[in-house]
Amino acid sequence: MIKQSRIYTDQELANGLFNGDEYAFQCIYERYAKALYRSAYQLLNDKELCEDLIQELFINLWIKRDVLHISSLKPYLYISMKNQVLMAVRRKKYLLNEELLLELKASETIEDYVHTKELQQSFQKEIDLLPKRCKEIFSLSRIEQLSNREIAERLQISIKTVENQMTIALRAMRIFLQHFLLLTIFLFPF
Structure with missing residues (x-):
């Protein structure tokens, strides 16, 4: 159980979430919701839709917490948000700046790059x-x-x-x- 007296790592929060710890979920939300919102808003330019996507992402995170095994919380959240944005674009047929849409589909965001590098480093550590x-x-x-x-x-x-x-x-x-x-x-x- 996560105690409220210190700052936790992403991995500790992910483990707490997996175990149904509401405080861990709250910490994850407070740590990432604003940044995820900005990321989505930059692409959609729709305040209400972005707020809905954030809610949907965190509701799904809580509902599926016991089946998720999140090894890297930040990349997981950003990839989930990217997928939420893509689904919203498909559903609503939002007109996006073509350059931003191509960037999104290419998955070459900073978060994806960081996730790939982290995975490569972790894999190399395991080999070592x-x-x-x-x-x-x-x-x-x-x-x-x-x-x-x-x-x-x-x-x-x-x-x-x-x-x-x-x-x-x-x-x-x-x-x-x-x-x-x-x-x-x-x-x-x-």
């Missing part, structure tokens, strides 16, 4: 946590695109050792990426 030999084999396989046989020949080890080390590495990466899968399914339903 692998044992030395496992990390080396994983890099040869995934970065240099060598086959198991080529890796075994280069490192003068058996193919079975390469396979075992790749199993360890891929298991670690799979665990790391699991929480991103749920987010992707939520944001981009079939």
Whole structure:
């Protein structure tokens, strides 16, 4: 349970939200609602619609709190807002400045860039946590695109050792990426 006596990190707030903590939800709202509103208003130039989108975003966040596994709160919220804006544009057929619409569809906002960089850094940190030999084999396989046989020949080890080390590495990466899968399914339903 989040206590009101200190400032919490985004991850602590996301965890509190997942556990149904109303104060964590309130902190998330107070921390991000205005910035998300400005982001939407910049594109839509419609005060009432932007207020409605903010409400809708936070209502959905609360309703779906127990199924969301948010690893990076800020990027998650900005991507959700971007999707809300796109849906509003489709529903209302708002006329947007063509340049802003292209920018929005390209998903090259600062928030998306930051999220991508954070993901890359987190992924690299996870790779760096692998044992030395496992990390080396994983890099040869995934970065240099060598086959198991080529890796075994280069490192003068058996193919079975390469396979075992790749199993360890891929298991670690799979665990790391699991929480991103749920987010992707939520944001981009079939």
